[in-house]
Amino acid sequence: MKLTILSTSDTHGFVLPTNYVKRDQDLPFSLAKAKTVLDAQKAAAEGPVVTIENGDWLQGSPLAYYVAKISKQPDQLTRLYNEVGYDAGIIGNHEFNYGSDYLRQALKTLTYPTINANITENGQPAFGAPYQLIERSGVKIAILGLTTNYIPHWEAPAHIAGLAFQDVVATAKHYVPLLRQQADVVIVAYHGGFERNLQTGQPTEPLTGENVGYALTQVPGIDALVTGHQHRQLAGLVNGVPITQPGYRGEAIGKITLDLNQTASGYQVTASKAVLVKTGGSIASPTILQSAADLNQTVETWLDQPLAHVEGDMRIQDPFAARVHEVPYIEFIQKVQMASTDTDISGTALFNNEGRGFGETIDMRDVVTNYIYPNTLAVLRLSGADLKAALEQCAEYFSLDADGKLTVTPRFERPKPQHYNYDMYQGIDYTLDIHQPVGSRVTRLLYHGAPVQPTQTYDVAVNQYRAAGGGNFKMFGPDKVIRENQKDMTELIADYLQEHPLIKATADQNFNVLPSM
Structure with a gap:
């Protein structure tokens, strides 16, 4: 059996294929194009599929800005993300840019669960459960949600008041063994990137803790690692763990395929592969285009003032x-x-x-x-x-x-x-x-x-x-x-x-x- 793990990351509210520099563009990115590719990948998959939204979706585009600051109705944006068909969503650092109250308001309108294990409030996970357990075709799948803990170095203190950002690797080391007891497959979805060269392991940036993707591949028990934050396009095996990072604004999706062998105690991963699938040449999802049409027209008119x-x-x-x-x-x-x-x-x-x-x-x-x-x-x-x-x-x-x-x-x-x-x-x-x-x-x-x-x-x-x-x-x-x-x-x-x-x-x-x- 094959398990397919699909993901987007760092879409930054670019729902439609435009950067809003001018009207009526068809640029090679967007959530709408990503949905088209995700739907095709789901239809072609040889077995169960899970789909993950890996963070930084609430802020970035002029449309997202309009929703947050002018209309102040986050459901205008979240209903578009709800149409993609995600199984789980992750918190990104830019989710806090409009304040945690707005973030919580937005999360309430999502129809898929948000998971995060390392952002806490009063000692408990602050945004949803720390992980998601899913069973597909008899395969028990665990998704652990993690977010770069470097956020206090960037964000306005008022936007993160009362929140504590725990060490990502330490959190993974705590939860992964627990999840291994409950699941056949353990996926870590991490809104963060890589601090080291993926081949040599040599540092590629100051080791501040902002990005710890390489360190996560060294945590025993992780079957797949979904990353983001750096807007890089990455796919492959790192320390034997399949990883993806699908760029920026929905220009690509991540696809990890795990070969599973059924045993007396469940399923075991026997092989893995990671690739990116570009979205630029695809048509934008008619469903999202239609759902976003009125909002987009309002935004375009506002932008022309x-x-x-x-x-x-x-x-x-x-x-x-x-x-x-x-x-x-x-x-x-x-x-x-x-x-x-x-x-x-x-x-x-x-x-x-x-x-x-x-x-x-x-x-x-x-x-x-x-x-x-x-x-x-x-x-x-x-x-x-x-x-x-x-x-x-x-x-x-x-x-x-x-x-x-x-x-x-x-x-x-x-x-x-x-x-x-x-x-x-x-x-x-x-x-x-x-x-x-x-x-x-x-x-x-x-x-x-x-x-x-x-x-x-x-x-x-x-x-x-x-x-x-x-x-x-x-x-x-x-x-x-x-x-x-x-x-x-x-x-x-x-x-x-x-x-x-x-x-x-x-x-x-x-x-x-x-x-x-």
Whole structure:
């Protein structure tokens, strides 16, 4: 007998095949296309099938933002996920972005169970049962739900108040032996990724605990491991355990096939295989298209609302160049952050390479497709030494190629793009000289024309992800936060635009990166 384990992960509310940059797109991803592929795989399977939603579904797309912040009716989104036919769902880190109250409200409207073993409240699992037991064709199947326990390093404290995030590997070691006594097959569904090279076992990132997928493959008794979080496309055997990670926005599904042999005591896994099935070439599920049609039309109309006009050019033609030489779009974001927090120093990132800045007319579509995260803002009180250390860490984004030209340091692009961990600052003047060794690249750092002093303090506005130390910025942290603005940054941008209906595109070039491009 064969057992098939299908999964999606990190769909981020992209129900339809569009990124909402413009109307009427048919891009190679979406929950709707994933459903088509899942349905086909279920129909073709040679035995029982289980289907898992592996987290990060509640936040990410403009549609998900509209549901959370404008209509405030999570069932508008969950009813679409209910149509896929999942057997179990996992909590992702982005599920907390709109607060745990909204998350709980959304979970109540799902028709499939959410499972999580390592997020606790008062010592008990906070979101559903720790695991799910399913019997299919006489095979007893256990699914253990786990979530990266690094969430407190990113999330606004108010969004996770009262919750404790237990060690993932320790939780697995506790539950897997218990599940082995009850089930023929033990599946771990983990919203997290891999910290080591899958072939050599060598670390591929700082071992912070954010990703422990490789360590999980070393826990005895796990028959299959479903992963996510890193948006990588992975499938294969790691330490003999079949693993999948199906990318981002429903661009692929994970498929693990276990060969089972019936014994006197039940079923035993005799062989396993893991592959990804791409969804891009499939048609979107007519069921989901029909169910989402009215909501999508409402969202598209909302996105087309004009907010302001631009005098000058705020487009981003080259994302890499925009990180080397300040562009008006970045300076605009800094102005919004400073105005919203009453500070005169601000740091922000160009989160990915998809944002294209603003054209002549700015509408909500421009706002939510450029500023893609539901961040709030925090003000950090930093020493000059902290500020310089943060800039030194940002300078690690750059390297020199064989010809001595600027390039992106590989770890910021692979295995997961992390352009969001390079910040640019406004309100200070600075130079990053990439000819210099790591840790000694800040060669100029001025505040109001005078050198920044190591022991002097400076108030700096950043998003709450960075304020908490997200991106491994250890010089930051909750203990240095002196005040917060709890309004979503997308709302702050929209408010600012409505108050300033004519935006002048300016960039004062307060920073430079050497060598020049």
